[in-house]
Amino acid sequence: MWRPSDGGWPRAVLCLFAAAWIWLFLLPMERFGLLVNARGFLPILLALAVIHWLPWRWLRAGAALVLSVVAVAVFFAPGMPWADRLAWVWGHEWRQAVALLQDHALADPLQTHLFILGLCAMYWLVAYAIRRTRLWVFYNLLGVGVLGLIDANTPVHPDGVMVGVLALFLVSLGVAHFMRLRHRASGAGPGPARFFVPLTAVLAVSLAAGWALPKRGPVWANPFAPGGGGTGGSVRVIGYQVDNSHLGGSFVMDHTPVLSVVTDYPAYLRGQAYDLYTGKGWLAEQHLVSTYSYGQPLTSGAVDASVLPGKAVRQTVTVLASHLNAGVLFGAYVPNVVLSFNGQNSGTVMADPRQGTFFVRPLRQGDAYTVESYELQAPGAKLAGIPLPAPDGRDANLPPSVLADLEVPASLPQRVRDLARQVTSGASDEYDAVQRVAAYLQANYQYATDGIPVPGPNQDYVDQFLFESKKGYCNNFSTAMAVMLRTIGVPARWVTGFTEGSVDPAYTGPGQRYTVENADAHAWVEVYFPGAGWVPFDPTPNFSMPYLPSPTDPSAGSTDEGNTTQPIQPPKPPQDAPDVSGGNAQGPGGGPGPWLWRGLAALVAVSAAGVVVFRRRLRSWWHHRAWRGEPAHAMWAGLQRLMRLLRKNGDLPQGAATLRDLKRAARRYDIPETEYRHLVRTAESAFYGAATVPPEEAEQVRRTWSRWLEAALRWPGKR
Structure with a gap:
């Protein structure tokens, strides 16, 4: 018992x-x-x-x-x-x-x-x-x-x-x-x-x-730190990213201050717009870049000020982070004029008129610039009534410059298109359709930063979010909205930047000063409305596009007062059980590239498999290494190894043992009696009689010892 x-x-x-x-x-x-x-x-x-x-x-x-x-x-x-x-x-x-x-x-x-x-x-x-x-x-x-x-x-x-x-x-x-x-x-x-x-x-x-x-402290600089050249890794530190070609994965919050912004109105800080969705992430399509002088307005055509209400907003931005990894000037929607850069009121800067983005060398700690931007007031009332474009993208009201913002990969699963049509079914106009998509994502999907998977080789990033993981953060929500709108013929592009940050209570100068952290990095969507231009929307739950207050209601600065439409809520997608094990967490930024982890994993797997497959051969090689040098010494070391192995196999009792105690073990492993006796006689004469062992005698003992050792390794504890 x-x-x-x-x-x-x-x-x-x-x-x-x-x-x-x-x-x-x-x-x-x-x-x-x-x-x-x-x-x-x-x-x-x-x-x-x-x-x-x-x-x-x-x-x-x-x-x-x-x-x-x-x-x-x-x-x-x-x-x-x-x-x-x-x-x-x-x-x-x-x-x-x-x-x-x-x-x-x-x-x-x-x-x-x-x-x-x-x-x-x-x-x-x-x-x-x-x-x-x-x-x-x-x-x-x-x-x-x-x-x-x-x-x-x-x-x-x-x-x-x-x-x-x-x-x-x-x-x-x-x-x-x-x-x-x-x-x-x-x-x-x-x-x-x-x-x-x-x-x-x-x-x-x-x-x-x-x-x-x-x-x-560390002796060598971290080669995978932001700005150090690393682009891939298992988990990202949240922050502004230039390379967004492979989205997905979880991130770790980083509250390091990045920017200081002095302005009269809080606003999202717009960075760069992306046009090309690949199924895994976004690429910025190359457009015509022109040179603009400080003080020269950017003729972007991003928004028609005569249609959409707004006003000029001035922002003075100071870079606080040592590694921002960005070569654009951040400003409210949409940056219009660069007034100064690092104290200089004259000079030139490169700009993309179609994107409405000013490009500079990578920003460094201590850089300061002042930009003037055209910031929208709540545009809902002005956008209502603009008809939906034709779903096939051949609407005559769409200029050729926005056709790239209708493209989706041929591999995009059909169920993404079907869901977009279902959500926007019955929409009265384009603005109603956009609001329906944003409301659907906010109501039916969970905002989370942990356990976010990366699409596999045959998976689409949006499809995985909408139908499998059903949770994510701003990248997931904004990308899903942009792609869903494109499938119904509405031009949309993906935009990265920062939210407005938090008010600095210690500031006593004109306006207000906002501190923007890495944790404030964000992504949203810009949608094109014929006759009005590009309008920003934020579908991420618990985030709101900070449009300027209207002149009649100065307090309504954080909501879209024109949004009176109550979106139709289609049935919620089927909810699986909660995710216990989490997801794969590879993503760009913050660590070594996926190729390195895969290489290390493959090396470890191959090594482990090799050890398992060749375990007996490796042990045999290890024991045979003892039989080296002068014959008597090699014989002593080899027999000691053999006796330890026999003890481990249970063929010898623990404690002291002599060569003559090996007789029973020799029978178990089918060692002939004559060979066993020759081994014992030769070894005893060498160990205790100090006799010289002839080479041919030592070789015969080595062969007996080797056969015995291999049998003990192959059949431990043989009976």
Whole structure:
């Protein structure tokens, strides 16, 4: 009859340590947005520790499989009877498995179930390694190296995780060594207090000293920092991005001040407009760039001031960040005149009249400029009544310059077009259709910055957001709105910049001063209305385009007073269960490129597979290295290796043993009696009689030893 105490408390401690070691690595994954709620995986890991502690190995795989099913049922089907939970899980996972094979689309609960099964496999590997010193050292060197790369090259700094991993590594080494000592001494080794009190004291002093001592700053500059040339990575630090060709992924908030803006009216700071949607992100189409002098108005034609009400707004902008990674002058909608740059009132600047954007060299910390922009008042009343363009994009009222803003990829899924038509069905005019799309996105999709996936090779960014993830941030909402409008014949382009920022209460000069942070980086949409021009809209929930107040209502500065249409709300899209495991979080900016991570992952996978496949050959090579040098010395080292291996296989008792104790093991591994006797006689004469071993005798012993070693490696513990 087995009792829990038979497992031994040291083994139970190692099982718990393996669970804790894996859980520590889940914390940076949570910060990256690769999974949600790392604490939710603690019960699973603790259950795996209990399962691994059980002595019945045949039970462990089945118990882990049952555990994964139970965990998925608890996460995704709460409140149901257990029979209904299991039926719901199996039914959904079967359909998702079929979809995975056909469309290469992975969704929950199958996605989370596979992750939990992978977690089970990882636990088994760690629990196996934690009792094998060399393998455990390799695991921890690899783990600390990965944490070091994350700390150095991303905005996530897992300092506490690294300390915890190292502490678990050292303590687990001590526990494993204690178990070996007790086993060799048949349970009569040192007591736990005598062994662990000094170990704990040394570890505590080391950790305290390491925490208290001053740390030197980084020696080398971070090559993946913003502005350092890196364009890809797993998680982005929110901030203004020039390269938006690959959107998606989570981001980490960064409240570093970027700009200081002195103005009379708060306004979005418009940066650059993008015309070409690729299915993965946006590209800025090249247009005619002209030279403008300071004080010369930009004849952009972006908005017809005679149709849409507004007024000139002056802004003095100072760059606060050391790395802004932008070569445009930010201003309210739309920048019209550059009045000065770095204190100079005369000079030239490049501009794109069609975009309405002023281009300069990359802005640096301390740069200051003053721009005058035409800012719109609430345009709803003036836009109402403008008819919808023809859905095929051949409307005679659209000038040729906006036709590029109707293009969508040929690979855009049909369901995106169908949804756009459904949402705008019955719209009375273009403005009504635009408002319906914005209201639909705000009402039916969740604003979130964590667990945001990146489209796969065969996925469209907008389609993934609208029908799969159903959550995202400004990039997702604004891109979805622009693409949906294009499918119904409405020209739309994607715009990046900053929101208005926050008021600086310490400022006492004229107007008000606003501090803009990296966290204020934003994206929105500009829609073309025939006869009126380009008008900005913001479909992101909890954001509002800050149009200027109208002269009759100065307080209405943050809403569109002309919006009296109540959009028709079509049925909400089907809602899947909450995303437990999060999404893939690759995206541009903030870390090494995807090719580097994929290369490292492939290298690790190939190395691990090679170790598994060639494990016996690698061990054989390691043992044969002992048979080198002078014959007597090589014979001694080789036989010591053989005896340690036989002890590990259980063919020799722990403790002292002589060559003559190998007789039973020789029979087990089919070593002929004559060869065994020759090995013992030659070795004893060399070790104890100081006799010189002839080369041919040493070679015969080496061949016997080699065959014996290979048999012990191939069939450990052969009976």
